[in-house]
Amino acid sequence: MSPHSCVKIRKEWDIVSARQLGREMAKKLGFSTVDQARIATAVSELARNIYLYAEEGQICFEVFETIERKGLRMGAFDTGPGITDISQVMQDGYTTSGGLGAGLPGVKRLMDEFDIQSEIGQGTQIKTVKWVR
Amino acid sequence: MSIPILKLYNYLLISIQTEIDDKTAIQFQEDLLDKIHKTGATGVVIDLTSVEIIDSFIAKVLGDVITMSDLMGAKVVLTGIQPAVAITLIDLGIHMQKVATALDLEQGLIKLYQELGV
Numbered sequence: 001m002s003p004h005s006c007v008k009i010r011k012e013w014d015i016v017s018a019r020q021l022g023r024e025m026a027k028k029l030g031f032s033t034v035d036q037a038r039i040a041t042a043v044s045e046l047a048r049n050i051y052l053y054a055e056e057g058q059i060c061f062e063v064f065e066t067i068e069r070k071g072l073r074m075g076a077f078d079t080g081p082g083i084t085d086i087s088q089v090m091q092d093g094y095t096t097s098g099g100l101g102a103g104l105p106g107v108k109r110l111m112d113e114f115d116i117q118s119e120i121g122q123g124t125q126i127k128t129v130k131w132v133r
Numbered sequence: 134m135s136i137p138i139l140k141l142y143n144y145l146l147i148s149i150q151t152e153i154d155d156k157t158a159i160q161f162q163e164d165l166l167d168k169i170h171k172t173g174a175t176g177v178v179i180d181l182t183s184v185e186i187i188d189s190f191i192a193k194v195l196g197d198v199i200t201m202s203d204l205m206g207a208k209v210v211l212t213g214i215q216p217a218v219a220i221t222l223i224d225l226g227i228h229m230q231k232v233a234t235a236l237d238l239e240q241g242l243i244k245l246y247q248e249l250g251v
Protein backbone atom coordinates (compact mmCIF):
# COMPACT_ATOMS: atom_id res chain seq x y z
CA MET A 1 0.00 0.00 0.00
CA SER A 2 1.34 3.42 -0.89
CA PRO A 3 1.96 5.71 2.07
CA HIS A 4 -0.32 8.33 0.51
CA SER A 5 -3.73 7.53 -0.94
CA CYS A 6 -6.98 9.30 -1.58
CA VAL A 7 -10.58 8.22 -2.10
CA LYS A 8 -12.89 10.40 -4.16
CA ILE A 9 -16.28 11.01 -2.55
CA ARG A 10 -19.07 11.35 -5.08
CA LYS A 11 -21.61 8.67 -4.30
CA GLU A 12 -22.90 7.15 -1.11
CA TRP A 13 -20.90 3.95 -1.43
CA ASP A 14 -17.65 5.98 -1.53
CA ILE A 15 -18.26 6.66 2.19
CA VAL A 16 -17.94 2.92 2.84
CA SER A 17 -14.85 2.58 0.62
CA ALA A 18 -13.15 5.48 2.39
CA ARG A 19 -13.75 4.11 5.88
CA GLN A 20 -12.63 0.64 4.82
CA LEU A 21 -9.37 2.05 3.47
CA GLY A 22 -8.94 4.09 6.65
CA ARG A 23 -9.35 1.01 8.80
CA GLU A 24 -7.01 -1.04 6.64
CA MET A 25 -4.27 1.57 6.86
CA ALA A 26 -4.81 1.94 10.62
CA LYS A 27 -4.51 -1.81 11.09
CA LYS A 28 -1.27 -2.03 9.06
CA LEU A 29 0.19 0.81 11.10
CA GLY A 30 -0.43 -1.10 14.30
CA PHE A 31 -3.28 0.92 15.82
CA SER A 32 -5.32 -0.82 18.54
CA THR A 33 -8.76 -2.18 17.64
CA VAL A 34 -10.38 0.76 19.40
CA ASP A 35 -8.25 3.31 17.55
CA GLN A 36 -8.95 1.54 14.25
CA ALA A 37 -12.67 1.99 14.97
CA ARG A 38 -12.09 5.64 15.95
CA ILE A 39 -10.28 6.34 12.68
CA ALA A 40 -12.89 4.51 10.57
CA THR A 41 -15.68 6.41 12.32
CA ALA A 42 -13.96 9.76 11.81
CA VAL A 43 -13.50 8.96 8.11
CA SER A 44 -17.15 8.02 7.82
CA GLU A 45 -18.26 11.32 9.38
CA LEU A 46 -16.07 13.49 7.16
CA ALA A 47 -16.86 11.53 4.00
CA ARG A 48 -20.58 11.77 4.68
CA ASN A 49 -20.31 15.51 5.26
CA ILE A 50 -18.62 15.88 1.87
CA TYR A 51 -21.34 13.78 0.23
CA LEU A 52 -24.17 15.70 1.94
CA TYR A 53 -22.96 19.27 1.94
CA ALA A 54 -20.29 19.61 -0.72
CA GLU A 55 -21.31 16.88 -3.18
CA GLU A 56 -17.74 16.20 -4.21
CA GLY A 57 -14.38 15.97 -2.58
CA GLN A 58 -11.84 13.53 -1.30
CA ILE A 59 -10.48 11.85 1.77
CA CYS A 60 -6.72 11.39 1.86
CA PHE A 61 -4.50 9.33 4.10
CA GLU A 62 -0.82 9.63 4.76
CA VAL A 63 1.36 7.49 6.95
CA PHE A 64 4.19 9.32 8.60
CA GLU A 65 6.96 8.27 10.88
CA THR A 66 9.49 10.18 12.88
CA ILE A 67 12.15 8.62 15.09
CA GLU A 68 9.90 8.97 18.12
CA ARG A 69 6.47 8.14 16.77
CA LYS A 70 4.23 6.94 13.99
CA GLY A 71 0.96 8.45 12.93
CA LEU A 72 -1.76 8.57 10.35
CA ARG A 73 -2.81 11.82 8.74
CA MET A 74 -6.35 11.93 7.45
CA GLY A 75 -7.68 14.88 5.54
CA ALA A 76 -11.03 15.77 4.01
CA PHE A 77 -11.01 18.23 1.13
CA ASP A 78 -13.94 19.59 -0.82
CA THR A 79 -14.80 22.44 -3.14
CA GLY A 80 -18.30 22.86 -1.75
CA PRO A 81 -20.09 25.93 -0.37
CA GLY A 82 -17.81 26.33 2.65
CA ILE A 83 -18.84 26.97 6.26
CA THR A 84 -19.86 30.44 7.49
CA ASP A 85 -19.40 29.99 11.21
CA ILE A 86 -16.86 27.36 12.21
CA SER A 87 -17.44 27.66 15.96
CA GLN A 88 -21.14 26.99 15.38
CA VAL A 89 -20.64 23.77 13.38
CA MET A 90 -18.16 22.55 16.02
CA GLN A 91 -20.91 22.56 18.66
CA ASP A 92 -22.48 19.24 19.66
CA GLY A 93 -25.98 19.03 18.26
CA TYR A 94 -25.69 21.73 15.58
CA THR A 95 -27.08 20.42 12.29
CA THR A 96 -28.64 21.87 9.16
CA SER A 97 -29.77 18.50 7.82
CA GLY A 98 -31.81 16.94 10.63
CA GLY A 99 -28.83 14.85 11.73
CA LEU A 100 -27.53 14.48 15.26
CA GLY A 101 -24.96 17.22 14.76
CA ALA A 102 -22.42 14.82 16.21
CA GLY A 103 -20.08 14.52 13.23
CA LEU A 104 -17.58 17.39 13.43
CA PRO A 105 -17.30 17.70 17.23
CA GLY A 106 -17.11 13.89 17.30
CA VAL A 107 -14.21 13.75 14.82
CA LYS A 108 -12.32 16.26 16.96
CA ARG A 109 -12.64 13.90 19.95
CA LEU A 110 -11.97 10.71 17.95
CA MET A 111 -8.68 12.02 16.51
CA ASP A 112 -5.63 13.47 18.33
CA GLU A 113 -5.22 16.58 16.20
CA PHE A 114 -7.87 18.47 14.30
CA ASP A 115 -7.73 21.54 12.09
CA ILE A 116 -10.52 23.02 9.98
CA GLN A 117 -10.23 25.74 7.34
CA SER A 118 -13.12 26.90 5.25
CA GLU A 119 -13.85 29.66 2.81
CA ILE A 120 -17.28 30.59 1.52
CA GLY A 121 -17.71 29.54 -2.08
CA GLN A 122 -14.28 27.88 -2.09
CA GLY A 123 -14.66 24.80 0.05
CA THR A 124 -13.58 23.17 3.27
CA GLN A 125 -10.35 21.48 4.38
CA ILE A 126 -10.16 19.37 7.47
CA LYS A 127 -6.83 17.89 8.58
CA THR A 128 -6.53 15.38 11.37
CA VAL A 129 -3.85 13.18 12.90
CA LYS A 130 -3.96 10.06 15.02
CA TRP A 131 -0.80 8.86 16.76
CA VAL A 132 0.02 5.21 17.31
CA ARG A 133 0.30 4.60 21.04
CA MET B 134 -28.13 -5.30 0.08
CA SER B 135 -31.06 -5.88 2.38
CA ILE B 136 -30.86 -7.13 5.95
CA PRO B 137 -32.85 -10.34 6.64
CA ILE B 138 -35.49 -10.22 9.37
CA LEU B 139 -36.48 -13.55 10.97
CA LYS B 140 -39.65 -14.20 12.90
CA LEU B 141 -39.68 -16.34 16.05
CA TYR B 142 -43.04 -16.58 17.82
CA ASN B 143 -43.96 -12.97 18.61
CA TYR B 144 -40.45 -11.71 18.15
CA LEU B 145 -38.37 -10.51 15.23
CA LEU B 146 -34.66 -11.30 15.07
CA ILE B 147 -32.13 -9.39 13.05
CA SER B 148 -28.45 -10.11 12.89
CA ILE B 149 -26.61 -7.44 10.95
CA GLN B 150 -23.81 -9.18 9.07
CA THR B 151 -22.86 -6.71 6.36
CA GLU B 152 -21.14 -3.37 6.27
CA ILE B 153 -24.08 -0.97 6.54
CA ASP B 154 -24.20 1.86 4.05
CA ASP B 155 -26.76 4.64 4.32
CA LYS B 156 -29.24 3.15 1.85
CA THR B 157 -29.18 -0.24 3.54
CA ALA B 158 -29.83 1.43 6.89
CA ILE B 159 -32.86 3.37 5.62
CA GLN B 160 -34.18 0.30 3.82
CA PHE B 161 -33.82 -1.72 7.00
CA GLN B 162 -35.79 0.89 8.94
CA GLU B 163 -38.70 0.61 6.49
CA ASP B 164 -38.55 -3.18 6.28
CA LEU B 165 -38.58 -3.61 10.05
CA LEU B 166 -41.56 -1.29 10.64
CA ASP B 167 -43.40 -3.02 7.83
CA LYS B 168 -42.68 -6.42 9.34
CA ILE B 169 -43.81 -5.30 12.82
CA HIS B 170 -47.03 -4.06 11.26
CA LYS B 171 -47.63 -7.29 9.32
CA THR B 172 -46.74 -9.75 12.08
CA GLY B 173 -47.88 -7.82 15.15
CA ALA B 174 -44.53 -8.64 16.75
CA THR B 175 -44.13 -7.37 20.32
CA GLY B 176 -40.38 -7.68 20.63
CA VAL B 177 -37.34 -7.16 18.38
CA VAL B 178 -33.72 -8.14 18.90
CA ILE B 179 -31.13 -6.43 16.71
CA ASP B 180 -27.79 -8.18 17.03
CA LEU B 181 -24.78 -6.00 16.27
CA THR B 182 -22.01 -8.55 17.00
CA SER B 183 -20.55 -8.26 13.49
CA VAL B 184 -20.88 -4.50 13.23
CA GLU B 185 -17.46 -2.86 13.42
CA ILE B 186 -18.51 0.76 13.12
CA ILE B 187 -21.51 2.86 14.07
CA ASP B 188 -21.22 6.47 13.00
CA SER B 189 -23.62 9.32 13.77
CA PHE B 190 -25.85 8.54 10.82
CA ILE B 191 -26.29 4.86 11.63
CA ALA B 192 -26.74 5.74 15.31
CA LYS B 193 -29.55 8.11 14.34
CA VAL B 194 -31.24 5.49 12.16
CA LEU B 195 -31.00 2.92 14.97
CA GLY B 196 -32.33 5.40 17.55
CA ASP B 197 -35.20 6.34 15.24
CA VAL B 198 -36.08 2.73 14.51
CA ILE B 199 -36.27 2.02 18.25
CA THR B 200 -38.59 5.00 18.84
CA MET B 201 -40.77 4.10 15.87
CA SER B 202 -41.01 0.43 16.85
CA ASP B 203 -41.97 1.53 20.34
CA LEU B 204 -44.78 3.65 18.91
CA MET B 205 -45.99 0.56 17.09
CA GLY B 206 -45.95 -1.48 20.27
CA ALA B 207 -42.74 -3.46 19.80
CA LYS B 208 -39.87 -3.32 22.26
CA VAL B 209 -36.36 -3.33 20.75
CA VAL B 210 -33.25 -4.75 22.40
CA LEU B 211 -29.79 -4.15 20.91
CA THR B 212 -27.28 -6.92 21.49
CA GLY B 213 -23.61 -7.68 20.92
CA ILE B 214 -22.29 -4.12 20.68
CA GLN B 215 -18.48 -4.43 20.38
CA PRO B 216 -16.33 -2.59 22.95
CA ALA B 217 -14.71 -0.45 20.23
CA VAL B 218 -18.14 0.55 18.93
CA ALA B 219 -19.36 1.48 22.43
CA ILE B 220 -16.26 3.63 22.94
CA THR B 221 -16.56 5.47 19.61
CA LEU B 222 -20.25 6.16 20.28
CA ILE B 223 -19.30 7.92 23.52
CA ASP B 224 -16.56 9.89 21.66
CA LEU B 225 -19.28 11.01 19.27
CA GLY B 226 -21.36 12.16 22.23
CA ILE B 227 -24.07 9.58 21.56
CA HIS B 228 -25.27 7.97 24.77
CA MET B 229 -28.31 5.85 23.87
CA GLN B 230 -29.34 5.89 27.52
CA LYS B 231 -32.91 4.74 27.15
CA VAL B 232 -32.06 1.88 24.84
CA ALA B 233 -32.41 -1.69 26.11
CA THR B 234 -29.25 -3.71 25.53
CA ALA B 235 -27.97 -7.19 26.25
CA LEU B 236 -24.70 -9.06 25.82
CA ASP B 237 -25.77 -11.39 23.03
CA LEU B 238 -28.75 -12.60 21.05
CA GLU B 239 -29.65 -15.22 23.65
CA GLN B 240 -29.57 -12.69 26.52
CA GLY B 241 -31.60 -10.32 24.37
CA LEU B 242 -34.31 -12.93 23.92
CA ILE B 243 -34.30 -13.68 27.63
CA LYS B 244 -34.71 -9.98 28.35
CA LEU B 245 -37.71 -9.74 26.02
CA TYR B 246 -39.20 -12.92 27.43
CA GLN B 247 -38.89 -11.63 30.99
CA GLU B 248 -40.58 -8.38 30.12
CA LEU B 249 -43.18 -9.48 27.62
CA GLY B 250 -43.68 -13.23 27.88
CA VAL B 251 -43.80 -15.22 24.64
Ligand SMILES: Nc1ncnc2c1ncn2[C@@H]1O[C@H](COP(=O)(O)OP(=O)(O)OP(=O)(O)O)[C@@H](O)[C@H]1O
Nearest residue numbers: 049053082089095096099100101102103104124189
Ligand atom coordinates in the same frame (compact mmCIF):
# COMPACT_ATOMS: atom_id res chain seq x y z
N1 LIG C 1 -17.84 19.84 4.21
C1 LIG C 1 -18.82 20.69 4.59
N2 LIG C 1 -19.20 21.73 3.77
C2 LIG C 1 -20.17 22.59 4.14
N3 LIG C 1 -20.86 22.50 5.30
C3 LIG C 1 -20.55 21.51 6.15
C4 LIG C 1 -19.52 20.54 5.85
N4 LIG C 1 -19.42 19.68 6.88
C5 LIG C 1 -20.34 20.06 7.79
N5 LIG C 1 -21.03 21.15 7.36
C6 LIG C 1 -22.09 21.87 8.11
O1 LIG C 1 -21.85 21.67 9.50
C7 LIG C 1 -22.99 21.11 10.14
C8 LIG C 1 -22.55 20.20 11.29
O2 LIG C 1 -21.89 19.04 10.76
P1 LIG C 1 -21.83 17.70 11.62
O3 LIG C 1 -21.16 16.65 10.82
O4 LIG C 1 -21.24 18.03 12.95
O5 LIG C 1 -23.37 17.34 11.86
P2 LIG C 1 -24.45 16.80 10.80
O6 LIG C 1 -23.76 16.35 9.56
O7 LIG C 1 -25.47 17.86 10.62
O8 LIG C 1 -25.11 15.57 11.55
P3 LIG C 1 -24.40 14.15 11.85
O9 LIG C 1 -22.97 14.26 11.39
O10 LIG C 1 -24.50 13.95 13.32
O11 LIG C 1 -25.15 13.13 11.08
C9 LIG C 1 -23.76 20.42 9.05
O12 LIG C 1 -25.14 20.30 9.35
C10 LIG C 1 -23.49 21.34 7.84
O13 LIG C 1 -24.38 22.45 7.85
Ligand SMILES: [Mg+2]
Nearest residue numbers: 045049103104
Ligand atom coordinates in the same frame (compact mmCIF):
# COMPACT_ATOMS: atom_id res chain seq x y z
MG1 LIG D 1 -22.10 15.06 9.65
